[in-house]
């Protein structure tokens with residue numbers, strides 16, 4: 001039995017999927033306008049590990065794992081303008097880099113990777129449903145979700161109204177009925193990427209993208225919704241509100257799973273603070289992808305992970321020791337003690353310490369199987385990221 005910490009209830013719960021033959025998991029993916037940093041890699045690695053565990057427990061075909069690609073966004077538009085190129089030049093380049101970088105860390109591609117620009121129809125349909133149900137309204141070319149229409153708004157983040165307004169850094173705009181209302185659709189000028197809609201030419205807000213793509217690909221209620229801690233508010237709170245209203249109260253997810261930050265010194269690693277380290281840089285320095293993966297898994301996924309050179313050196317030493325011990329043994333049965341640690345809310349530090357104590361080289365080899373082969377060759381060049389938080 002897998003147990004998972006659920007952010008909604010703030011408790012660790014037995015993981016009982018609605019349908020064990022079709023388990024659905026959605027993780028908010030990258031906004032593709034820059035190179036991913038190691039903090040961006042943490043959810044990719046953590047949820048890849050969870051996906052592997054679920055497949056081990058329920059069967060390879062039992063999981064449908066979706067991770068979206070946000071390929072329309074104001075930061076993307078700004079990056080394209082700065083380079084003087086079309087938006088797809090930016091988004092295709094950085095999506096390719098993202099997949100290379102995560103692949104190098106042994107992250108398997110998700111089963112489904114919906115792209116926002118390919119899902120405008122479902123987004124427009126959901127926005128229209130929200131208007132029809134009285135949860136959203138049109139104002140000056142925008143469509144906004146009316147937060148007071150949802151009496152349960154705040155259920156995930158448990159923030160009071162003042163903290164929500166401060167945390168969302170919401171734009172004060174004269175056309176908003178309530179200062180907490182958030183954008184579902186916004187107008188695009190002639191020079192900006194946009195699509196025709198019942199409310200004029202425009203583009204979707206970020207939050208509606210996930211709600212609409214979850215519905216389109218996985219259904220109204222999914223088993224697991226994941227992402228970084230910084231997405232709890234406002235992004236996931238807004239996803240919950242939109243989906244619940246559009247689907248007559250059906251909950252969006254049965255388990256909410258959030259990973260902690262990677263820290264540099266006393267601060268969260270983030271592009272806006274300029275304190276980032278990228279997997280591409282680390283690989284170019286000669287570190288192996290499997291070492292970086294192990295470093296990312298050396299702390300429990302919900303805890304902060306301070307990123308230091310000694311963390312990477314320690315991960316390399318641990319990995320070298322494990323491979324030495326496993327030697328040439330053929331993989332046997334995975335060690336149950338290691339698996340039990342993973343089943344307990346993905347307790348990777350305990351799993352790693354048990355792995356180091358495993359006596360049977362075959363069990364060790366099965367439990368510590370190397371990531372895919374291509375994972376060790378460094379991808380070309382480096383630069384920046386896609387850190388998510390926005391209002």
Ligand SMILES: [Zn+2]
Pocket residue numbers: 027028029210235239
């Ligand atoms: Zn999302």
